[in-house]
Each structure stands twice: as structure tokens, then as C-alpha cells.
Amino acid sequence: MSPTPQFLPHIASMTGYLPGEQPRDSNTIKLNTNENPYPASPLVMGRLRAAIGEGLRRYPDAAATGIRQRLSALFNLPIEQFLVGNGSDELLNVAVRCFAGAGDRVAFACPSYPYYQKLIDLQAAQTITVEFGDDYQLPESLAKADAVLTFVANPNSPSGTATSSAKLDDIASQVGGILVVDEAYVDFSGTGALDLVRRHDNVIIMRTLSKSFSLAGMRIGFCAASAGVIAGMWKVKEHYNLNSLSQIAAEAALDDIGWMQTNAKRIISTRGRLVTSLRQLGFHIWDSEANFVLARAPSDNDAGRLYAKLKERGILVRYFPDDPRLTDCLRITIGTDNEIDRLLEELKRLL
Numbered sequence: 255m256s257p258t259p260q261f262l263p264h265i266a267s268m269t270g271y272l273p274g275e276q277p278r279d280s281n282t283i284k285l286n287t288n289e290n291p292y293p294a295s296p297l298v299m300g301r302l303r304a305a306i307g308e309g310l311r312r313y314p315d316a317a318a319t320g321i322r323q324r325l326s327a328l329f330n331l332p333i334e335q336f337l338v339g340n341g342s343d344e345l346l347n348v349a350v351r352c353f354a355g356a357g358d359r360v361a362f363a364c365p366s367y368p369y370y371q372k373l374i375d376l377q378a379a380q381t382i383t384v385e386f387g388d389d390y391q392l393p394e395s396l397a398k399a400d401a402v403l404t405f406v407a408n409p410n411s412p413s414g415t416a417t418s419s420a421k422l423d424d425i426a427s428q429v430g431g432i433l434v435v436d437e438a439y440v441d442f443s444g445t446g447a448l449d450l451v452r453r454h455d456n457v458i459i460m461r462t463l464s465k466s467f468s469l470a471g472m473r474i475g476f477c478a479a480s481a482g483v484i485a486g487m488w489k490v491k492e493h494y495n496l497n498s499l500s501q502i503a504a505e506a507a508l509d510d511i512g513w514m515q516t517n518a519k520r521i522i523s524t525r526g527r528l529v530t531s532l533r534q535l536g537f538h539i540w541d542s543e544a545n546f547v548l549a550r551a552p553s554d555n556d557a558g559r560l561y562a563k564l565k566e567r568g569i570l571v572r573y574f575p576d577d578p579r580l581t582d583c584l585r586i587t588i589g590t591d592n593e594i595d596r597l598l599e600e601l602k603r604l605l
């Protein structure tokens with residue numbers, strides 16, 4: 255008989271990350287994983303179609319040079335200060351593997367992006383969480399957590415709330431270790447802390463093309479940091495981490511920034527309308543600077559029931575039954591105006 259596989263104890267004892275549902279049925283109104291309801295730029299589609307051919311037998315550019323050149327021009331930083339990843343999830347993973355070993359302290363304010371916890375568990379590192387208050391302002395104590403690495407999702411998920419760059423600047427000076435600012439939703443907000451990498455060698459800014467650029471399926475993320483930090487992270491990333499088609503899509507998307515900005519504006523405008531309507535229906539909504547809102551159900555309503563009833567009617571939102579802080583809330587991605595109208599109609603019926 256062959257021996258039972260023995261996982262490392264910290265892997266055996268952890269639970270895996272549970273991604274949001276991706277239903278096969280294309281009729282579902284999908285407001286659960288913060289995707290963009292609008293398609294990517296036609297330039298992306300055109301260049302992808304043209305790229306499907308004989309060239310795919312080759313490995314991609316391991317340095318993703320075309321993307322990094324564009325990022326360098328866009329943000330006015332040397333190309334050595336950018337690293338590109340298979341989604342920003344890969345770069346979050348690389349950052350943790352670079353800086354946090356077994357037993358090291360890694361901090362974040364919660365509730366936030368659940369993947370941080372999984373990455374810490376994978377390293378057998380020590381999780382230091384600081385609870386957000388009900389206003390979701392970043393707790394002062396986060397900077398004093400004595401961590402080798404601190405995550406700040408800005409805007410935060412699931413609350414959508416944002417922290418000013420000035421405050422992040424202070425935190426970067428106070429933390430002893432690395433500060434990762436995860437800006438997955440930054441294009442829907444008035445914030446953006448990329449400039450911090452000009453002043454702080456311990457700051458890594460993470461961004462993604464999954465949300466504002468409508469390219470979640472292509473898995474493209476990037477980060478900016480000091481050249482020294484990027485050179486170290488480079489050693490840890492998988493060498494051909496970004497496939498050739500994703501590189502072509504990212505280059506085209508960055509060549510048509512206006513397309514992304516127009517869609518981001520539409521989403522921000524729909525968000526304003528959704529927030530007003532949900533508040534009229536009695537929901538508590540935190541001020542969101544992202545492409546989703548966190549909605550606390552009116553007091554005599556059960557968020558779990560609303561989630562299930564909406565799902566029965568073909569509308570999928572995100573419900574977090576396992577987090578006691580969030581069991582009375584729904585996280586709703588901003589869809590098209592029509593999708594949001596459908597959602598509001600159903601909610602009116604259900605309440």
C-alpha cells in the first residue's frame with residue numbers, strides 16, 4: 255500500500271480560499287465579484303484577435319517589457335520600479351513570500367480582502383488583525399502592530415471606504431516593515447498613493463487590470479515599488495507568469511486609458527444612484543469609492559434571506575455568512591444601469 259500523503263502541518267490545518275461564485279448561466283445578473291459590467295476596449299479585442307496564431311508556440315516575454323514601458327511612461331517612474339503579475343493576487347503572494355517567514359507578524363485591518371489571511375497561513379506566519387470600527391476608518395493601532403508586512407486595501411473591500419494618501423504616508427513612516435497598499439479599486443476613487451514609492455523604500459503599491467479595465471479573465475496585475483524591492487520580488491515570481499495574450503491585452507488596454515476612464519465614470523454615476531435608492535429603502539450604506547457598495551439590511555430584514563431570494567430571481571450578490579461582522583450585510587457590485595434597476599425592483603418587492 256502506498257503511504258498517506260503528509261501535508262506540511264500548516265497546510266493541512268488551513269482552509270482554502272473560497273472565490274465568489276462564477277455561474278455558467280449567462281442570464282444571471284452577476285453583482286458578486288466586482289467585475290466591470292462593460293467590455294474592455296475594442297483595441298484590446300482587435301489586438302487579441304490578430305495575435306491568435308502561430309506565435310503562440312513561443313514563450314512569452316518573461317519581463318513583460320511592453321507593459322512595463324507603458325506603466326513607466328504613464329506614472330513617470332523608471333521601468334525598474336514595476337513588476338507585472340498574473341493578477342494582483344500573484345503579486346500579493348510574491349510579496350508575502352518575500353518578506354514573511356514562519357512565525358513573522360503580518361498585519362491588516364479587518365474585515366478586508368480574505369485572501370490576505372490565506373497568504374499568511376501559507377507562510378505559517380502570524381496574523382495580526384486590528385478591527386475596523388463601524389465607520390471603517392483605518393485604526394491608528396495598525397501602524398503600531400510591529401509587523402514585517404502590513405496590508406491596506408485602499409479602497410477597502412468589502413466596505414468600499416478609502417483612506418487618504420496623507421494617512422498612508424504617515425503609516426509608511428511608522429511601520430517597521432513593508433507596507434502593501436492594495437489599490438485594486440483605485441480608478442473608482444479620488445485617491446491613489448502611487449507617489450508614495452518615490453518617498454518610501456518600504457511601500458509596494460498593487461494595482462490590477464481586472465476591475466476598471468474590464469480584464470479580470472486575462473489575469474493582469476502590476477505593482478510599483480523601489481527598484482530594490484522590485485528586483486527582490488522578481489526572483490520569487492514564476493518566470494513566465496504573464497502569458498502572451500494577456501501581455502497583448504494589457505498593452506492595448508494601457509494604450510486606450512480613455513476607454514477605462516469613461517467606464518469608471520459611468521460606474522461611479524450608477525453607484526451614486528444605487529446608494530441613494532438603497533438608503534431610501536432603509537439600508538445603511540458606507541461611503542464607497544469602489545465599484546461596489548456594502549449594504550447593511552434594514553433592521554427587520556435578514557441579509558441571508560435577501561441574498562437567497564435575489565439568487566432565486568437570477569441576481570447574484572455577495573453574502574459573507576462566515577464573518578460575524580458581515581452577516582447582516584450584502585456586498586453589491588455596480589452593474590449597468592439596467593442591472594441595477596432590476597436589482598432595486600426586486601429588493602422593493604422583497605422588503
Ligand SMILES: Cc1ncc(COP(=O)(O)O)c(C=O)c1O
Binds near residue numbers: 344411461473
Ligand atoms: C482588494 C483586492 N485586491 C486584489 C484583488 C485581486 O485582483 P486580481 O484579479 O488582480 O488578482 C481583489 C479581487 O477581488 C480585491 O478585491
